[in-house]
Amino acid sequence: MYATTKNDYHGLLKEGYNKNESAQVTTKKDPDLKGEKTKPYEEWTKEELYQEAIKAGIPGRSYMSKKNLIHSLKKN
Structure with missing residues (x-):
């Protein structure tokens, strides 16, 4: 599961993850997007x-x- 929102970040903190672990998880790209949402808005x-x-x-x-x-x- 990939955390993508501020609420996910805070949820991970509540579950016992430290700030560094939470930040790493919430900034990972979801491989299921296959780059669709990672391209700049101009594209x-x-x-x-x-x-x-x-x-x-x-x-x-x-x-x-x-x-x-x-x-x-x-x-x-």
């Missing part, structure tokens, strides 16, 4: 950016250009 399609904006809960995403979606996702 994503507008649809991929839009779907990520939905997950992030970015308001006004349906009216945004690709450039605006990238900016909002990086800011979020």
